Amino acid sequence: MGLVVQKYGGSSVADAEGIKRVAKRIVDAKKNGHQVVVVVSAMGDTTDELIDLAEQVSPMPAGREFDMLLTAGERISMALLAMAIKNLGHEAQSFTGSQAGVITDSVHNKARIIDVTPGRIRTALDEGNIAIVAGFQGVSADSKDITTLGRGGSDTTAVALAAALDAGVCEIYTDVDGVFTADPRVVKKARKIDWISSEDMLELAASGSKVLLHRCVEYARRYDIPIHVRSSFSGLPGTWVSNENPQGDAQVEHAIISGVAHDVSEAKITVVGVPDKPGEAAAIFRAIADAEINIDMIVQNVSAASTGLTDISFTLPKAEGHKAIDALEKAKDRIGFDSLRYDDQIGKISLVGAGMKTNPGVTASFFQALSDAGVNIELISTSEIRISVVTRQDDVNEAVRAVHTAFGLDSDNDEAVVYGGTGR
Secondary structure (H helix, E strand, O other): OOEEEEEEOOOOOOOHHHHHHHHHHHHHHHHOOOEEEEEEOOOOOHHHHHHHHHHHHOOOOOHHHHHHHHOHHHHHHHHHHHHHHHHOOOOEEEEOOOOOOEEEOOOOOOOOEEEEOOHHHHHHHHOOOEEEEEOOEEEEOOOOOEEEOOOOHHHHHHHHHHHHOOOOEEEEEEOOOOOEOOOOOOOOOOOEOOEEEHHHHHHHHHOOOOOOOHHHHHHHHHHOOOEEEEEOOOOOOOEEEEOOOOOOOOOOOOOEEEEEEEEOOEEEEEEEEEEOOOOHHHHHHHHHHHOOOOOOOEEEOOOEOOOOEEEEEEEEEHHHHHHHHHHHHHOHHHHOOOEEEEEOOEEEEEEEEEOHHHOHHHHHHHHHHHHHOOOOOOEEEEEOOEEEEEEEHHHHHHHHHHHHHHOOOOOOOOOOOOOOOOOO
């Protein structure tokens, strides 16, 4: 009897009918001989509504109480889903993240999983029950407080449980039929990918693809857990994400383009007039690191010979923008820069695929497609399997469609279907 972990996003359990539909799918897996562990998100936009409510009550809610509030959404979903399963004649037990043994660090609102001890889950499975776990949450190893894992935390919960329980697969159910070559909300002719490597999926996730979050894919790659991305609204086969291609590695020497991702959730900060001498960049990014802010792309201009000064630009999440500005302003005297420029009207477009480094034609075609679409480039970043550029936010959708078409990724078949409409 194989063990399978299934995760259902908010759009899949957005209402009572959705919960009943999901319950039937879970029961079908049980009838097929599987032990089933289910991780569930909050219903629909519940989490966003709770965040809005908290901000109306307090502009800066305390981290501990904020986490206590946000975990309520998943607890509602898990209880309702367990009730629906029992109505179908099968036993189900619901567990909060702490009851499921999801142990985290003490960082509220974006905790990281440090261990999973699923003793109660194993007991429930051994008794023949279906285990329903609230995603997105855990308990601090030090303070014993409830914590949340940040955006995409339910995906990470599911993969972590799959690893701890030695599951055969982690199924991520969402409102699209799998991983596509681009966001089907932007590119109607995007193609569904049957299999994608964990490495390519990591790059797509880090570049803005919302179907799987970066932390979830990294966890799965580390513990060699296959992920099957599917829609809870259809019975179609989805996309497999794994370390090895079950069909073999034919064409490994060719430039295989996995997809085009975009991200409009970032901002750009330019530090103007930085003395061009050793230690200045380190001081800038030490100030950012001390504020616990993650950065993405970095570009340093050539120093002006007459002044010995340069500019350094970098991108970061919009939500962290003002915190980063404050951190740099406090360090201004120590660093010695002239001024700061902040721009939150940018977007990032990324082309991801294996073999790109050995095929210079990929880079040329990418920039030609952007040029033909009239898109101006502000920053460029590359890796062995990715090219990313920053442009104006208003140009992003057109740029994505132009690049997608230029690399022959458009589908000749029916347009991609988005069932739920919210993306998660």
